[in-house]
Amino acid sequence: MTNQLGTLEELPKDYLRALNDLSVAPLWPFLRAALPFDFPSRATVPFIWRYKDIRGHLMRAGELTPMEKAERRVLVLSNPGIGLEKLMATPTIYAGLQLILPGETAEPHRHTPSAIRFVIEGDGGFTIVNGEKCPMEKGDLILTPSGTWHEHWHAGKNPVVWLDALDLPVIGSLEVSYVVEGKRQAINNAADRSQTAYRRSGLVPYASLGKHRADYPLIRFPWREVRESLVSLAAGSGPKDPVHLAYVNPETGGECLPILGFSAQMLRAGEEVAPPRRSSSAIMHVIEGAGQSEIDGKTIEWTEGDTISVPTYARIRHRAASGKPAFVFHVDDAPLHRKIGIYEELVD
Numbered sequence: 001m002t003n004q005l006g007t008l009e010e011l012p013k014d015y016l017r018a019l020n021d022l023s024v025a026p027l028w029p030f031l032r033a034a035l036p037f038d039f040p041s042r043a044t045v046p047f048i049w050r051y052k053d054i055r056g057h058l059m060r061a062g063e064l065t066p067m068e069k070a071e072r073r074v075l076v077l078s079n080p081g082i083g084l085e086k087l088m089a090t091p092t093i094y095a096g097l098q099l100i101l102p103g104e105t106a107e108p109h110r111h112t113p114s115a116i117r118f119v120i121e122g123d124g125g126f127t128i129v130n131g132e133k134c135p136m137e138k139g140d141l142i143l144t145p146s147g148t149w150h151e152h153w154h155a156g157k158n159p160v161v162w163l164d165a166l167d168l169p170v171i172g173s174l175e176v177s178y179v180v181e182g183k184r185q186a187i188n189n190a191a192d193r194s195q196t197a198y199r200r201s202g203l204v205p206y207a208s209l210g211k212h213r214a215d216y217p218l219i220r221f222p223w224r225e226v227r228e229s230l231v232s233l234a235a236g237s238g239p240k241d242p243v244h245l246a247y248v249n250p251e252t253g254g255e256c257l258p259i260l261g262f263s264a265q266m267l268r269a270g271e272e273v274a275p276p277r278r279s280s281s282a283i284m285h286v287i288e289g290a291g292q293s294e295i296d297g298k299t300i301e302w303t304e305g306d307t308i309s310v311p312t313y314a315r316i317r318h319r320a321a322s323g324k325p326a327f328v329f330h331v332d333d334a335p336l337h338r339k340i341g342i343y344e345e346l347v348d
Helices: 013-021 028-034 051-064 168-173 223-235 334-340
Strands: 047-049 074-076 094-100 105-111 115-121 125-129 132-136 141-144 150-154 160-166 179-181 243-246 261-267 282-288 290-295 298-303 307-310 316-320 326-332
Touching: 047 051, 051 074, 051 094, 094 150, 125 141, 223 243, 223 261, 261 316, 290 307
Parallel strands: none
Antiparallel strands: 047 307, 074 094, 094 160, 105 150, 105 179, 115 141, 115 160, 125 132, 125 150, 243 261, 261 326, 282 307, 282 326, 290 298, 290 316
């Protein structure tokens, strides 16, 4: 293999015109861009979207654009390295901040991309997923897998804001992204399954034994229970052991969704962690606390509500501020990497 490949300029113009007329292109002038040596080409850059800076603009969007003209009122977190018009936080992750105001309803629809909601602030909001009513409290994770009907309501008094994350860039690149509008769903009267059937890890409904496992048995993961689990794990771990939990399908132990993976991490007060370099890209959302991250040599100071993009194969070091722990939520594309056999972890 060589870096001294032929260029377009070396080819006769009549030859290139003839190829263009046939919708054919020579590979060798573009080969290193598609297959660079030793390390991938990356457009994604480490970047922070500061909640305190964006929130005011999100609230103004509520004044400027009524829900019936927005369908979903969202400010998209677009990575400047990829391009703002691409609507991507990373090459596989779409992320945005969505606002719903008291008394509003985001009408029901379903779509081919899978999505999650991670609640940032407010109370009185709820999402209905295939008839299951899921309360939206700060830090809750709510899944809306591909093809599931979902709608959002607000029965409280203050604005509700959540972080959306979708595999839209992947589904869009496959040219299979679309949405279908629907009718309002009938809500079953039972509490969501996080409060009934799946209250504790290691316990599943007996009737599910020996049967085909449900793809998405648990739609809502309450933050109060995840936080308690992280604190308990920290208490039972060594001072250098990472406090990091994955959200999984409670019946299979596998990842919640096919393309995107989710996890929550506690950084003890003053703690510094340096995870291995991973092939997967990610976004990191700060639930509580403050600290800083060094990502590919760029130092980023973060606090509650902020969201940070992490490129593939990034060198990372996180540090919580002294005084109290920090809690962060991660979204990555590791499930997709594992399925197609490209997932890597590298230790320098």
